[in-house]
Amino acid sequence: MSTGTSTITSTATDVDRLDGLLGDPWDAGNPTGFAALLEADEREEMHAESERVLDGYGLNAEFVPVGLGGRLAQVDRLVQVMRAVWRRDPCLGLGYGASSFIASVNVWSAGDERQRREVADLLLANRKVASAYHELAHGNDFSRAEFAAVRDGTGWRLDGRKEVVTNLRRADALVVFARTRPDPGSRSHAQFLVPKAGIPEGALRYLPRFPSSGMRGVQLGGAVFNGCPVPGDALLGDEPGRGIETALSSFQLTRSALPSMCVGVVDTGLRAALASALDRRLYGGAAADLPYVRAVIGRAQADLLAADAFATVVTRALHVLPEETGVSAPAVKYLVSRLLIDAMDELRTVLGARAYLRDGPFGVFQKLARDLAPAGFAHVSRAACQVTILPQLPRLARRAWFEGGPAPAGLFRLGGDLPPLDFGALRPGAPRSDGLSGTLVETAETCSDGVVGRFAARFRDELDRLRRDCAALGPRDLTIDARPEAYALAGRYTVVLAAAACLGVGRHGRDGLGDLDERWLPAALDRLDRRLGGPPVLTEPERRDLEEAMFRLARERHDGRRLLDLTGRAVRG
Amino acid sequence: MTEPTTDTFATPGDPGPPGPPSADRLRTWLAARVAYYLERAVDEIDHEAPLTSYGLDSVYAFSICGDIEDAFHLAVDPTLVWDHDSVAALAAHLAGVAAAATDSATDLGTNSH
Known part of the structure; x- marks a missing residue:
């Protein structure tokens, strides 16, 4: 190390x-x-x-x-x-x-x-322990869940189907999301902790697995519950009706942590692409000598670092700014999953035909690409995350952006200690503040020099545009029926948050980055900026230099057996 | 998305004169907010009907809670609308919260927010 x-x-x-x-x-x-x-x-x-x-x-x-x-x-x-x-x-x-x-x-x-x-x-x-939320008929709209829990004496009876649940069959206990009364709204559900051992014969019937293109080894299962009795103390929480609240709180953790875990998948994908490019002889030299190949690898390295910065900052925000993760966690799920999937897609062009081989030294690439795809829809879909973010935007535009202060500097000190995680502080609802955007505004005001200063100004201007556009969103545009233009605003906002996280890490977190080339920051910001479109911040020579620097970073980390993420941790390979 | 609209209801509206709002004033204000989110005329809103019967789901519930905080400077639980699911019930509950907040602010000599 x-x-x-x-x-x-x-x-x-x-x-x-x-x-x-x-x-x-x-x-x-x-x-x-x-x-x-x-x-x-x-x-x-x-x-x-x-x-x-x-x-x-x-x-x-x-x-x-x-x-x-x-x-x-x-x-x-x-x-x-x-x-x-x-x-x-x-x-x-x-x-x-x-x-x-x-x-x-x-x-x-x-x-x-x-x-x-x-x-x-x-x-x-x-x-x-398996998490049995999903019902095929309702997708991510779990407030419509029909799986029923009906009172029976001091306990409950469970009836209905759950499908595409990981480890349903081999888990020793289930957390089952169920409707506890027929009324519409958000007080009609609860979770039940159901140990398998207590389930009588015939009350639970397993369904066959759906064949899938990725995650093929994972035991995805379904089950039909048929009057399955559970004791009264299986209910999570003091009273039924807290199910949606518990889900919206818990998901803040999972929506930020899982995409962050997936950064590791692209670490290997990038390593495989680089190894292939170094090994492959084309036109009298290594493929890794070709400018196109170097640029694709450099861009994927920058994408990986941008994804890592955003996801890691938001997992730290669970401890530091829990009142804001109701928005920033789905923003991570929405953007980071996309960044990672797109990076794998682009790296595919470096491997060429090798990206299709199912064995040999590069066979892992096709498996990882297939296994990564569910990051965009599993647990919660990217679209559902947009629907979560959208209704928050008018209020954030009105009272948070350019109004509140920056996030605490410690949020960005990657690797640094954090206050304990308070599960009770992760609440559903409408955040009043947005510390990440505050950090962006502060950075734009204090750092106007150089390439980073130009990017800070660029993303600050985008936040300003969002403030104007989001304040004008009508009521229909806050829901699932919103126009595509409104959905696009939610997407643009996630890019601004990611840029703010990168800028915050660049500003406050340098000590945690070790020997990382400082050009990671403009390289990552450029990748995020390209998702917004608009006039480029960089000249073409500037961009080429950054991409080359990121290629060299990937090459050094690969040769030195270190992770390609912000930690640069030494690994076996 | 181009220019900002001039729709005054896009912001939480005028909460009225200073001092703790009465249940009546809250009812009028809440009915206007509900009508805004539903894009219906305010006199079509039945003050006693469950908001979920209008299709006002958790998305709007959080928005209305945010509007209440911004207009009346009352810190409310984001799940408030789930538990007080009609204009009348919400207004009655909020009038109590507002009066209590004003009392404690007077006691402490501070603003409630």
Whole structure:
């Protein structure tokens, strides 16, 4: 580990231990390497040997709050550990790890002491908990969920179908989202913590898995509940009707943390593209000598850093600015998933035909590209995130943008300690403030020099345009029926937030970036700016220089066996 | 999206004279907000009807809570509209909150917000 990354050594122990256990993924002889993972994927199975290693490490402890005996203290650190899994195999990332995380967050948010203890004990014993929200008929519109919980004496009876639920069959307990009364609105649902052991014969029937193009090893399942009895104390929360509230709180964690984990997927995709370009001889030289190839790799490196900065800052905001993550977390899900999927698509052109091979040293690329695709629609879709952000915009335009102060500097000090996570502080509703945009405005005012200053002014102007356009949004444009132009405003706002996060990290977080080339910042900002369109901030020679600098960064990190993200952490491969 | 509109209802509207708003004034104001979000005439809004029966979902509920905070400088729970699901019920609840906030502000000699 280089001295440059010494500021994050507080997590380095755990994540380095996990990396050591899993070994160099590129080593063909490694029983938990890419060759073995690809074979498991061809069999459409979870990789059993890797799951044993993760059991040995106790990955589930990362999801359990420290107060309950686990290792969850900071969400950004949880993500660092999970990236070590996602960069090897997203099926393990989701199917071994994140699905239990998604389910458990409901319990940490809304469960009582006994329920929290029960789920903590299950997870710490390497068991799985499944999150059974999804009903095919209603997609992301879970307030229309029909799966019913009806009172029966002191307990409840569950009736209905849940589909495309990760680990439904092998989980030891389920968090089931159910309608507790027929009335429309947001007080008609609840979550139930249902241990499988208590379910009588015949009350739960499993449905066959849907064949999928990606995440093929993940055990996605469905089930029909038929008058399934659960005791009264299975209800999460003191009374029924809190289900939507609990979901909207819990999702702030998952909508920011999961996209951040997926940064690891593009780390490997970029590494594969670079290895291919260095190895491939074309027109008398290496493909990596071609300007086009260098530019694509440089741009993907900049995309990865922009995605990392935004996602990591918002996972830190869960601790520091929890009153704002109701907007910034879906913004991460919306933009970061897109940035990462687009980066993989562009890298495909570097690999050429190799991007289609299903085995060999580059076979992992096609698997990762398939496995990454659900980042855009799984758990919650990008469109649903836009619908969440849209109604907040008029009020933010009226009273937050250019009005409030900047976010605290500590938010941007990546790797730095944070105040404890308060699950109760993550509330649904309409944020009154927007510290990230405040940081953008402050940066634009104080830093007017150079390329970064030009970008700050550019994004500040975009925020100003958004203020005008969003203040004018009519009531119909705040809903699912909004015009495409209104949806576009929500998208543009997420780009401004990402730019603000990058600027904040550049301004306050340098100490946590080690030896990272400072040109990462204008390179990342340029990639974000290109998503807005408009006149370019950079001249063509300036852009070429930045892309070349980012290519060299990727090359150095690849050769030096370090992660391509902002941590630059040393890895086995 | 081009020029800002001049629609005065795009902002939360005039909360009226200073001092704690009465339930009647709150009713009038809330009915106007609900009519705005539904794009209907204010006299079509039944003060006793559940807002969900108009199709006002959680999206609007958060917007209305935000409008209440901005217009009356009352800190309200974002799920308020879920629990007091009609113009009349909301107005009655808010009148109580406003009176209590004014009392405590007077006691402490500070503004309630």
